[in-house]
Amino acid sequence: MKNKIPAPAILSAHDLREGYVAYWTGELWSRDINQAKIAHADDEIIEMETVAASFIAQNIIVDFAIIPIAHIAYKITSKTLRESFLISGPTIDYGEPSIEGALNVSI
Amino acid sequence: MYRYDEFDAAFVASRNAQFANQVARRLDGSLSEDEFRPIRLRNGVYLQLHAYMLRIAIPYGTLSAKQMRVLAQIGAKYDKGYGHFTTRQNIQFNWIKLIDVPQILAELAEVSMHCIQTSGNCIRNVTADHFAGIAKDEIADPRPIAELIRQWSTEHPEFLYLPRKFKIAVTGASADRAVIRAHDIGIQIIDDVKRGIGFRIYAGGGLGRTPVIGKIIKEFVTHEKLLGYLEAVLRTYNSEGRRDNKYKARIKILVNETGLEEFIKQVEAEYAISDTSSVDVDADEIARINAYFALPKLLGRSETKYDAALNDSAFADFAKYNTIPHKIDGYVATTISLKPIGGIPGDATSTQMLAIADLADKYSSGEIRITHHQNIVFPHVAKDDLPELCAALGAMGLATANVGLISDIIACPGLDYCALATARSIPIAQEISKRFESSQKQAEIGNISINISGCINACAHHHIGNIGILGLEKSGRENYQITIGGDATLDMALGERLGPGIDAEDVPDTIERIINRYLHLREEGEEFIDTYRRLGIEHFRVAFANQGQILSEDL
Numbered sequence: 001m002k003n004k005i006p007a008p009a010i011l012s013a014h015d016l017r018e019g020y021v022a023y024w025t026g027e028l029w030s031r032d033i034n035q036a037k038i039a040h041a042d043d044e045i046i047e048m049e050t051v052a053a054s055f056i057a058q059n060i061i062v063d064f065a066i067i068p069i070a071h072i073a074y075k076i077t078s079k080t081l082r083e084s085f086l087i088s089g090p091t092i093d094y095g096e097p098s099i100e101g102a103l104n105v106s107i
Numbered sequence: 108m109y110r111y112d113e114f115d116a117a118f119v120a121s122r123n124a125q126f127a128n129q130v131a132r133r134l135d136g137s138l139s140e141d142e143f144r145p146i147r148l149r150n151g152v153y154l155q156l157h158a159y160m161l162r163i164a165i166p167y168g169t170l171s172a173k174q175m176r177v178l179a180q181i182g183a184k185y186d187k188g189y190g191h192f193t194t195r196q197n198i199q200f201n202w203i204k205l206i207d208v209p210q211i212l213a214e215l216a217e218v219s220m221h222c223i224q225t226s227g228n229c230i231r232n233v234t235a236d237h238f239a240g241i242a243k244d245e246i247a248d249p250r251p252i253a254e255l256i257r258q259w260s261t262e263h264p265e266f267l268y269l270p271r272k273f274k275i276a277v278t279g280a281s282a283d284r285a286v287i288r289a290h291d292i293g294i295q296i297i298d299d300v301k302r303g304i305g306f307r308i309y310a311g312g313g314l315g316r317t318p319v320i321g322k323i324i325k326e327f328v329t330h331e332k333l334l335g336y337l338e339a340v341l342r343t344y345n346s347e348g349r350r351d352n353k354y355k356a357r358i359k360i361l362v363n364e365t366g367l368e369e370f371i372k373q374v375e376a377e378y379a380i381s382d383t384s385s386v387d388v389d390a391d392e393i394a395r396i397n398a399y400f401a402l403p404k405l406l407g408r409s410e411t412k413y414d415a416a417l418n419d420s421a422f423a424d425f426a427k428y429n430t431i432p433h434k435i436d437g438y439v440a441t442t443i444s445l446k447p448i449g450g451i452p453g454d455a456t457s458t459q460m461l462a463i464a465d466l467a468d469k470y471s472s473g474e475i476r477i478t479h480h481q482n483i484v485f486p487h488v489a490k491d492d493l494p495e496l497c498a499a500l501g502a503m504g505l506a507t508a509n510v511g512l513i514s515d516i517i518a519c520p521g522l523d524y525c526a527l528a529t530a531r532s533i534p535i536a537q538e539i540s541k542r543f544e545s546s547q548k549q550a551e552i553g554n555i556s557i558n559i560s561g562c563i564n565a566c567a568h569h570h571i572g573n574i575g576i577l578g579l580e581k582s583g584r585e586n587y588q589i590t591i592g593g594d595a596t597l598d599m600a601l602g603e604r605l606g607p608g609i610d611a612e613d614v615p616d617t618i619e620r621i622i623n624r625y626l627h628l629r630e631e632g633e634e635f636i637d638t639y640r641r642l643g644i645e646h647f648r649v650a651f652a653n654q655g656q657i658l659s660e661d662l
Contacts, residue, residue: 017134018204019159059136063154081580082522085531086156090523092533097188098456102179105461107218 005066010036010076011048012086013061021086022061024051029061033076033087038069108171108399108474111219118262119221126150127209134206149229151222152208156526161203162225163215167235167253167277168196168477172464174218175475179460185211190460192445192453194517194568195274196234196477197225201524223261228269230260230341234276236284237478240400241433241440241486247296247304249279251396252333259334259386266341270348271356273341274313286479288312288321288599289571291358292340295597297327305329310340311362311370312599314565319359320599324371330393335383336374342381343373403472405435408489416494424508424546425497430488437490441471443483443500444507444515449541451533452518453481462503470496480517482510512549513557513622514540517568521561521578522585528561530578530585535559535614542615543622552622555635556595571595573635574618575602578611585611591621591647592639603644605651617651624650 010033011024022029023036030036039045045066052064067087068079078084085091111119126146133143147153151162163178170178178198182190185207186200193199203211215221224231233253240248256275260266266273276285279296287293293309306328312321328336344358347365362370416422430439443463445453455463463483467475470492471485478484488496500506509515516539519525521532536559543549558572562579569575575590587609590602609617622635624647629638639647 014154014158017206019154021157056140059134062140079583081583081585082156082529085522089157091531092451092523092537094187094189094451098458099183099188100458100461102183102188102457102461105176105180107173107176 005045005068007040007042007045007068008038008071009045009048009066009068010038011052011064012036012067012083013052013055013064016059016062024048029055034074036076038071038076039066108169110399115219115261116216119216119219119223122150122221122223123209123212123216126212130205130209145227147205148226149223150208150212151225152203152205153226154526155201155524156522156528157524158201159203159205159208160524161200161208161211161222162193163198163200163220163222164225164232165196165198165220165477166257167233167239167250168237168479169239169250170475170477171218172467172473172475174220175460175464175467177214177218177220179457179464181211181214182457182460188458189454189456191451191520192455192477192481192483194479194481194519194566195232196237196479197232198477199520201520226272227267228271228273229267230256230263230269230273230275233257233260234274234285234290234479236278236280237476237484238284238431238440238486239279239476240402241431242280242282242284243432243434244282245280245434246298247279248397248400249277249285249294249296250400251393252279252294252296252306252330253277254396254399255334255388255393256337259337265338266345269341269345270350271353271358273344273358275337283595283597284478286568286571286595286599288597289314289568289595290321291344292337293321294333299327302327302329306333308336308340311359311367313357313359314568314570315357316354316563316565317357317359318565318570318601319363320601321359322362322367324367324374331387331389332383334386334388335381336378338383338386339374339378339381342377343370347373402435403474403487405433405438405472405487405489408437408491410437410490412492412494413490416497421508422494422497424550425506426493428508428512429510430493433487435487439488439490439493441485441488441493441496442478442510443485443505444509445482445505446509446515446540447504447507448509448514448544449537452516452536455483459503459505462499463505466496466499480510480515482515508546509549511554511556513543513552513555514549516540516557516559517572518559519561519566521559525561525566527564528578529563529580530561530587531611532559532561532567532576532578535576535578535587535611538615539618542619552626553634555622556593557618558593568595569593570601571599572602573639574621576614579608581608587611587614589614589617589621589651591644592636594636605644605648620650621647 026037309321476484522528593602
């Protein structure tokens with residue numbers, strides 16, 4: 001099988017139940033990008049795809065992606081625009097969420 | 108306001124129970140993602156860039172205070188404390204967990220709301236003029252017709268698997284505030300001298316990667332025959348629309364490829380052989396629906412406090428830009444801008460939504476509207492209550508006096524949230540808004556629209572913004588194309604591109620240069636679109652060229 005994504009790369013997916021982005025650490029799924037296992041060679045990427053397929057079959061994750069990365073000064077960044085925002089999260093500063101009074105609404 | 112009848116309540120309850128079961132089956136693995144995806148989409152659940160997103164239908168943009176409270180609660184309990192109002196008068200929550208969706212749908216159902224048909228290749232939420240029933244230029248209230256279409260199109264068995272999504276908008280006024288010509292079907296209420304009130308039908312409009320302005324396919328349809336005629340249009344589309352390529356599957360492509368005259372012939376032929384008796388609407392049914400949209404009892408009020416408050420310049424600006432006269436003397440429709448300077452267009456926090464609900468009860472007979480400009484309207488505000496309302500809104504950060512001005516920017520969620528986006532929209536809107544922060548400068552510029560889409564799907568209608576901004580990816584960087592001359596009214600026009608795409612950091616400077624050019628060129632009383640139409644795009648290209656330099660003729 002020929003891998004199309006160049007190493008180094010990481011494996012991301014969405015947690016099926018909650019939908020949030022998670023990264024494969026080599027042992028489990030973590031929300032922390034810095035815990036992500038980095039595949040340095042094609043065969044490691046293919047292995048990651050096998051891992052993803054297995055977790056999809058177990059209904060733990062959905063919609064996985066292999067993300068080519070740069071690993072500079074211990075910080076992982078994506079080499080592609082879309083995935084860089086997937087990793088960073090929204091770039092908008094919302095400040096503290098404002099929910100005062102809205103948790104116990106009487107309708 | 109319309110209230111769900113027994114059929115609606117039973118249908119929504121049954122559908123929610125069905126979907127709760129389907130979610131459970133997805134979570135236990137009985138349904139694969141491929142099997143589940145079309146089901147969740149049909150119930151408004153998308154998987155976006157960072158999480159699941161839930162889109163909730165707000166039929167023709169009409170909400171009660173009670174419903175707004177529930178939206179506030181959903182934001183607080185199940186999201187991150189805010190929601191996003193969209194250009195199709197819906198609301199989206201960006202951080203919903205799949206496991207919570209059945210409970211959210213149950214809470215929505217308690218206030219007659221749902222997410223059905225907010226996605227998928229079906230007839231979507233019907234939109235309408237946000238000043239429906241209020242505006243002085245109105246021929247007839249479009250909400251009863253929008254409601255009739257909502258009832259007809261909800262779970263219409265024939266139209267649940269169309270070639271592509273299908274959007275309908277209705278306007279009842281001489282000024283189109285529902286962008287009907289950018290819809291698959293646009294319905295304009297008209298008053299014909301001989302035939303009375305009826306409907307002019309536009310079809311084949313749509314933006315996205317192939318923007319097309321809708322054309323008239325029927326000059327006049329009666330109330331009685333409206334649904335029968337719409338069925339003929341939908342049947343023609345369902346039968347002849349392309350299904351081999353999703354990018355060529357919208358009705359606008361069918362109309363263009365078939366030719367307008369031939370398309371009209373096909374619709375008429377379909378109509379001629381249709382038995383419309385099951386969807387013909389008699390006068391009693393129209394009267395029954397109309398009754399739900401009767402104006403609340405609005406008592407005569409003095410305008411003493413209002414007149415006195417006009418001495419305050421901040422209030423005077425709010426009254427000038429954020430209100431329009433009501434059909435009833437002494438009242439105004441008041442727009443609450445969700446575009447604070449530097450804010451996120453269309454977003455409201457749960458606390459703000461709760462305050463809006465309380466204020467709607469106090470000052471607007473409990474009625475709220477959502478606009479396709481991503482703002483909120485209180486339809487029935489006594490002018491004498493406006494100073495108090497303005498102060499209360501100001502305390503919540505909701506009294507920005509900028510409706511229709513340059514900082515009233517329409518923007519999609521863009522690459523900050525959307526899985527389809529190719530560039531960010533919101534930060535661009537924030538920077539432009541900050542650039543034109545001065546209320547004096549905004550007043551000097553006057554009415555203008557800026558629309559920013561983060562991809563070619565054009566959710567922010569960038570093609571029809573006076574200034575349109577389209578974010579794309581180019582060589583791994585965000586790149587923005589600028590158009591000018593778009594127009595969202597009945598004289599709809601698509602903007603023309605000024606030149607090649609530019610970097611994100613150059614967008615605010617470029618917009619400022621375009622605006623400076625306009626201020627330099629305009630004649631007395633002209634708005635931006637007038638100056639563009641008088642002079643054409645070439646006069647603005649100089650403001651676009653030589654990025655980073657301020658030219659003397661711009662100033």
